[in-house]
Structures are given as structure tokens and as C-alpha cells.
Amino acid sequence: MTESPPIRFGVIGCAEIARKVSRAISLSPNASLHAVGSRSLEKAKAFAIANGFPEGAKVYASYEEVLDDPNVDAVYMPLPTSLHVRWAVSAAKKGKHVLLEKPVALSALEFDEIVEACESSGVQLMDGTMWMHHPRTAAIKEFLSDTQRFGQLKSIHTIFTFGADPDFLENDIRVKPDLDALGSLGDEGWYCVRAILFANNYELPKTVLASREPVLNKAGVILSCGASLFWEDGRVATLYCSFLSNLTMDITAVGTKGTLHVHDFIIPYEEKKASFYAASESGFDDLVTRWGSEPSKHVIENDLPQEALMVSEFSRLVAEIKFNKSKPEKKWPTISRKTQLILDAVKASIDRGFEPIQIKE
Amino acid sequence: MTESPPIRFGVIGCAEIARKVSRAISLSPNASLHAVGSRSLEKAKAFAIANGFPEGAKVYASYEEVLDDPNVDAVYMPLPTSLHVRWAVSAAKKGKHVLLEKPVALSALEFDEIVEACESSGVQLMDGTMWMHHPRTAAIKEFLSDTQRFGQLKSIHTIFTFGADPDFLENDIRVKPDLDALGSLGDEGWYCVRAILFANNYELPKTVLASREPVLNKAGVILSCGASLFWEDGRVATLYCSFLSNLTMDITAVGTKGTLHVHDFIIPYEEKKASFYAASESGFDDLVTRWGSEPSKHVIENDLPQEALMVSEFSRLVAEIKFNKSKPEKKWPTISRKTQLILDAVKASIDRGFEPIQIKE
Numbered sequence: 001m002t003e004s005p006p007i008r009f010g011v012i013g014c015a016e017i018a019r020k021v022s023r024a025i026s027l028s029p030n031a032s033l034h035a036v037g038s039r040s041l042e043k044a045k046a047f048a049i050a051n052g053f054p055e056g057a058k059v060y061a062s063y064e065e066v067l068d069d070p071n072v073d074a075v076y077m078p079l080p081t082s083l084h085v086r087w088a089v090s091a092a093k094k095g096k097h098v099l100l101e102k103p104v105a106l107s108a109l110e111f112d113e114i115v116e117a118c119e120s121s122g123v124q125l126m127d128g129t130m131w132m133h134h135p136r137t138a139a140i141k142e143f144l145s146d147t148q149r150f151g152q153l154k155s156i157h158t159i160f161t162f163g164a165d166p167d168f169l170e171n172d173i174r175v176k177p178d179l180d181a182l183g184s185l186g187d188e189g190w191y192c193v194r195a196i197l198f199a200n201n202y203e204l205p206k207t208v209l210a211s212r213e214p215v216l217n218k219a220g221v222i223l224s225c226g227a228s229l230f231w232e233d234g235r236v237a238t239l240y241c242s243f244l245s246n247l248t249m250d251i252t253a254v255g256t257k258g259t260l261h262v263h264d265f266i267i268p269y270e271e272k273k274a275s276f277y278a279a280s281e282s283g284f285d286d287l288v289t290r291w292g293s294e295p296s297k298h299v300i301e302n303d304l305p306q307e308a309l310m311v312s313e314f315s316r317l318v319a320e321i322k323f324n325k326s327k328p329e330k331k332w333p334t335i336s337r338k339t340q341l342i343l344d345a346v347k348a349s350i351d352r353g354f355e356p357i358q359i360k361e
Numbered sequence: 362m363t364e365s366p367p368i369r370f371g372v373i374g375c376a377e378i379a380r381k382v383s384r385a386i387s388l389s390p391n392a393s394l395h396a397v398g399s400r401s402l403e404k405a406k407a408f409a410i411a412n413g414f415p416e417g418a419k420v421y422a423s424y425e426e427v428l429d430d431p432n433v434d435a436v437y438m439p440l441p442t443s444l445h446v447r448w449a450v451s452a453a454k455k456g457k458h459v460l461l462e463k464p465v466a467l468s469a470l471e472f473d474e475i476v477e478a479c480e481s482s483g484v485q486l487m488d489g490t491m492w493m494h495h496p497r498t499a500a501i502k503e504f505l506s507d508t509q510r511f512g513q514l515k516s517i518h519t520i521f522t523f524g525a526d527p528d529f530l531e532n533d534i535r536v537k538p539d540l541d542a543l544g545s546l547g548d549e550g551w552y553c554v555r556a557i558l559f560a561n562n563y564e565l566p567k568t569v570l571a572s573r574e575p576v577l578n579k580a581g582v583i584l585s586c587g588a589s590l591f592w593e594d595g596r597v598a599t600l601y602c603s604f605l606s607n608l609t610m611d612i613t614a615v616g617t618k619g620t621l622h623v624h625d626f627i628i629p630y631e632e633k634k635a636s637f638y639a640a641s642e643s644g645f646d647d648l649v650t651r652w653g654s655e656p657s658k659h660v661i662e663n664d665l666p667q668e669a670l671m672v673s674e675f676s677r678l679v680a681e682i683k684f685n686k687s688k689p690e691k692k693w694p695t696i697s698r699k700t701q702l703i704l705d706a707v708k709a710s711i712d713r714g715f716e717p718i719q720i721k722e
Binding site: 248 | 380520523587605609631638640651
């Protein structure tokens with residue numbers, strides 16, 4: 001990494017998740033907290049004080065002012081999904097790099113507007129899928145890519161659920177049709193879809209089919225749903241997401257020669273290390289009364305929490321553009337778009353009475 | 362347990378699995394190996410010698426002779442599924458209690474013939490689902506039934522796969538349409554369906570839908586498939602079974618307040634103990650950077666291997682009938698039938714181009 005000055009962040013909106021990411025910006029050696037904007041100046045001030053913004057940090061009573069601050073290099077955008085197009089496009093047009101919370105948009109079509117604006121302005125776009133940046137994720141990838149230990153992927157099963165409290169189910173933006181209209185699918189299903197695509201080297205499935213009996217609230221927002229994804233060669237994937245069940249974060253991937261289990265893939269049990277279980281060529285003793293060997297536990301340590309690693313990687317790309325005239329890294333918006341495309345298909349399948357949806361890139 | 366003499370078993374057929382169950386009969390304090398029958402006397406003799414049959418054990422060159430032996434109380438029947446109706450009905454008619462390998466039949470309709478014959482003769486019928494008899498299973502049940510620790514079941518996801526070798530895929534009875542015509546669904550899916558029903562207190566789902574893209578061999582036998590089950594109140598279940606993937610045996614059950622993980626539910630990693638993972642009211646620290654607590658590991662020890670516990674329980678019921686004039690326990694054939702009914706529905710859904718199948722008891 002070059003010894004360039006840190007990338008200066010403006011935080012747009014004071015959502016809960018912004019606390020965690022502000023800390024991550026502080027922890028990240030190549031990033032700094034420069035400004036925060038809220039529709040309320042009081043709220044912005046209180047947020048800056050509570051979240052370790054430095055003395056000279058700017059506090060604004062609007063999102064516009066953050067975008068107009070010439071010293072802001074990049075914005076972190078934890079706004080409700082329905083506001084993403086407007087504010088991400090504005091940010092890009094003003095030359096700000098964009099770290100965008102997930103789901104990135106309400107549809108892939110909408111997301112394309114953001115991508116276009118970022119490409120036109122030559123700014124980096126990355127979504128806030130933190131677990132992608134944990135070193136465990138790279139270790140898992142290594143296992144899944146190992147033709148000897150894992151073989152070919154045959155099926156992957158993912159779950160992300162948590163038990164929302166009554167206040168959440170009544171008032172959170174994630175149950176409001178005008179804010180995060182994709183509900184549990186957008187908030188939780190996003191991670192499941194990403195894990196599925198990650199394990200499939202981002203090869204899109206041929207067909208997506210939503211499960212019957214999703215749970216919707218009165219406003220029609222998804223509180224719980226599932227889906228199956230199918231590839232032409234017989235690979236299958238399932239996802240299940242819900243606001244109505246105990247916290248669960250599972251990846252189970254089964255290959256011809258190996259099996260992967262991860263139980264905390266989105267947020268590891270601990271901040272400074274994370275594990276996964278890998279089994280290879282599992283079998284039984286002669287009488288089939290016990291296994292020949294148990295899956296092995298792999299522990300990966302990380303010096304910085306995964307959200308700080310995300311900020312660091314984003315800032316590294318931004319610094320490359322700012323100081324070394326590099327082009328933005330297209331990998332990140334590309335996988336954001338594929339993830340969104342599958343969410344769109346699950347939603348469409350539900351809306352059309354559980355019809356299978358063919359995926360076209 | 363009364364101090365009655367052991368129940369004398371006749372083993373019909375010398376399948377691989379019969380080795381394990383013969384050992385289980387030897388290990389079981391209330392059971393004894395009395396006879397074995399095969400179409401080949403040589404094979405029966407070799408089997409008896411290799412599998413610890415006592416000196417005076419009978420060796421027969423036909424299944425009929427086992428059924429005609431007045432000293433045989435019960436038969437263990439590891440025959441190909443297509444032969445179950447014929448031989449289980451014959452055994453029942455001759456007053457023999459029947460321990461029947463799974464899948465119990467090629468359809469619920471066929472199984473009903475076996476049930477009827479056993480009921481008419483007043484003999485006990487039980488299927489060979491060994492894990493039902495492991496004390497871990499009772500401990501899991503306790504967790505799933507705990508309204509404080511687990512709450513209400515919302516979803517359950519099950520996997521049973523193993524990597525069959527080329528010889529198996531060419532020659533095993535489980536890939537032959539005239540022997541075990543249900544293939545992977547009958548052999549592996551059976552356990553997944555049983556686990557799903559077990560967790561749902563044997564309440565049948567409303568709808569069963571097979572997953573797209575099952576893998577069939579040239580003869581049309583299922584090598585790999587999946588399905589989803591739906592209850593009216595929004596509960597869902599998934600199963601995935603395959604002869605084409607690494608050995609995996611998973612139950613993941615998610616309730617409103619708790620989560621269960623079992624990775625070796627059918628055959629535990631070790632013979633004399635088995636574990637499961639339970640999480641309750643899982644949550645995060647304030648900044649959502651790590652979990653408040655990790656799932657806890659529960660280890661259950663068993664004095665006898667689960668297959669011997671199965672034989673013991675079956676023999677206890679038989680002894681109750683034989684010595685105490687009890688009636689056969691209907692619980693076992695009832696859950697066998699329900700399991701078979703769901704297999705039938707998965708098969709029907711595949712055959713009808715992935716139509717949802719309504720379940721009628």
C-alpha cells in the first residue's frame with residue numbers, strides 16, 4: 001500500500017449500522033472520518049460525538065452539504081434502499097466514491113442507474129457486504145476451489161434469520177414498503193444470495209424459484225421467505241431468510257469430495273477470529289457404525305474487524321484512483337448487480353404465484 | 362424390563378446392512394441370533410460364521426425356512442424394497458414380528474398391505490431407522506419441545522448425501538428400478554423426511570414440492586433430488602439427498618427462539634457418544650460486531666450403539682406381546698407410513714414435472 005494520506009469519508013445518514021461503519025473507518029489505517037450529514041443538525045452532532053469523529057470533523061444538517069464538501073473523498077451511505085438511487089447518483093456526479101449499504105437498490109434496473117453514474121464519473125462503487133472482506137472468506141474460497149479436498153460444488157444451502165422484536169416489526173425501515181421494500185429478502189436474503197454466488201464463482205443460475213408460504217406483513221413487505229436456484233448442470237442452491245426466527249447464519253456447501261459448514265458467515269461469533277468446518281472424502285468404518293474422521297475446524301485470525309477490512313479495501317481502491325490514476329475496480333459493482341438480479345427474481349417468483357423465473361444477465 | 366428370555370431373530374437376506382444389525386442383535390441383552398436364510402446355503406453359512414451367530418444357530422437355504430422355524434420370534438428383513446411386501450406379509454402371516462429395513466415399501470399403498478398383515482396377526486412392525494433410538498434423539502426432542510429455549514419451529518433443513526463409487530452407481534440395488542426403485546430418495550431421503558416429521562411432531566405438511574433438476578440414471582432411478590415441504594401456518598422444510606456428493610448428514614432446525622445444528626444425525630461420528638449444537642435467543646453485542654454467545658455443544662453418551670438400542674426396543678415390544686399379552690405398539694408403523702407418504706409425494710412431484718402435491722393422510 002502506498003503511503004498516501006487517508007481517504008476522507010462523509011457519512012450520509014445516522015442509521016444504526018453507521019455507528020459500526022464509523023468505527024470501522026476510524027480503525028482503518030487508510031481512512032478517516034471527515035463529515036456526517038443528517039436531516040437534523042442535532043442528530044448529526046450527537047452522532048459525531050458518540051462515534052469518535054475527530055475534533056475538526058464537519059457536521060451538516062443535510063446530505064447535500066456532505067456531497068458539496070470538497071474535502072470529502074468518499075461517502076458511506078446507510079440510507080433506506082428507496083433513497084439509494086437519488087443519493088448515490090448525486091454523490092457520483094459530484095465525484096464522490098460510494099460505499100453503499102445493501103441491498104444496493106430496489107431492483108437491478110435501479111442499480112444500473114447508480115453504476116452508470118459511478119462509471120461516468122470514474123468513482124469507485126462498492127456495497128457494504130462486510131463478510132466478503134474477512135480473511136476467513138478467502139480461506140473458504142480456497143477450500144471450495146480445491147478439486148482434491150472439495151471437488152465440484154453440487155449444492156449449497158444458506159440461512160439468515162433473526163428474531164426481530166415487536167418494535168422492529170412495527171417501525172423498522174426494513175418492514176416499510178416506501179423505505180426497504182424488499183424486507184427480509186433485501187436485508188437478509190441479500191447475504192444468502194451473495195454466499196450462493198460466491199460459492200458458484202458468480203455464475204448466475206438458470207432458474208430461480210421462490211418457496212411457497214412466504215410471510216408478508218399487512219403492507220405486503222416480506223418478513224420471511226425462501227428460494228431455490230438451479231443451474232443447468234444440476235447444481236442447486238437454497239436460501240431461507242426470516243425476521244421471525246432465532247439468529248442463524250449458515251452456509252452448508254456440499255461438493256463431490258468435500259463439505260463446508262459455516263454457522264456465523266455474516267458476522268463471526270468473535271471479532272478477531274472466525275472458523276469454518278471442512279470435511280473431505282468422508283466415510284465410515286467397515287461396519288458403518290461410525291465415521292472414519294470428523295470434519296476439521298479451521299480458525300482464521302484477523303487483525304482488524306471485517307468491517308474495517310472492508311473500509312480499508314474500499315479506501316485502497318479509492319486511493320489508487322485518486323493518487324495513481326487507476327480505474328475503478330469493476331468486480332464489486334458487478335457482483336452487487338448479480339446479487340440484486342437474483343433478489344429481483346425471487347421477488348418476481350413470489351409476485352407471480354411461485355413461477356420459476358429464468359435468469360438473463 | 363421383565364426377565365423374559367431373549368427374542369430369537371431370524372435374519373432374511375445377507376445384505377451389507379445385515380452385518381451391522383446382526384452385531385446389534387448380539388449386543389442387545391434381550392435379543393439373540395437364531396437363524397439366517399439366504400437363497401444360497403453357502404452364503405448363509407459364511408454370513409453366520411462371519412457375524413457372530415452362536416453354535417446352534419440355524420442356517421437356511423431359503424427365506425421360507427426361516428419363516429417356518431417355530432423358534433424364530435422375529436425377523437430382520439434387509440431385502441431390496443421391491444421384495445418387502447411379499448416377505449413381510451408372509452412373515453406376519455406366520456406370526457413373526459417384523460423389523461423391516463427402510464424404505465419400508467415402494468409406496469404407502471404397498472406398505473398398507475404389510476401393516477394390515479401385521480395387525481391381523483398381532484405382530485410388531487418397526488422400520489430400521491436406527492437414529493430414532495439414540496438417546497441423543499430424545500435430547501434433541503427435548504430441546505425442540507422447549508418453548509423457552511427453542512420456541513416454535515419455523516423451518517428445518519436436512520441433507521443426506523454420500524459419494525457412491527462407480528461400482529455402486531453401476532451395480533448397487535439402490536440404483537436398480539426393479540429392486541430399490543426409489544433410489545437416493547428412498548435410501549437417503551427417507552432419513553431427511555423422518556427428521557422433518559420428527560421435528561414437526563409427525564404432523565404432515567399440506568404441500569410437497571420436488572426441486573427441479575433431480576439427477577436420474579439411465580433407468581430413471583433418482584441419484585440426487587431435493588424437495589420442499591409446506592405447512593399451512595408457514596412452517597417450511599427442505600431436504601436434499603444425493604449419491605453424488607461427499608458424505609453429509611445435517612439437520613438445521615430454526616425456531617422462534619432457538620437453533621439446532623446436527624451434522625451426523627443418521628450415524629454419529631462416534632459409536633458411544635453423539636452431540637448436537639443448540640443456540641437460544643442468540644444476539645449481538647451493542648455494535649453488532651460479534652455474537653453475545655455461541656451455540657452450546659451437548660454431548661450424549663450411549664452404552665450401546667444406536668442399532669443395538671433399536672433392536673432392544675423392538676425386542677422389548679415383542680416380549681411384551683409374547684409374554685405379557687400386550688398389543689403391538691402402533692406408533693412405529695404409523696410414522697413409517699407417514700414417512701413413506703412424503704416419499705411418494707416427492708416422487709409424484711418429480712413425475713408430474715414439479716407440480717406441488719397436496720398431502721392427504
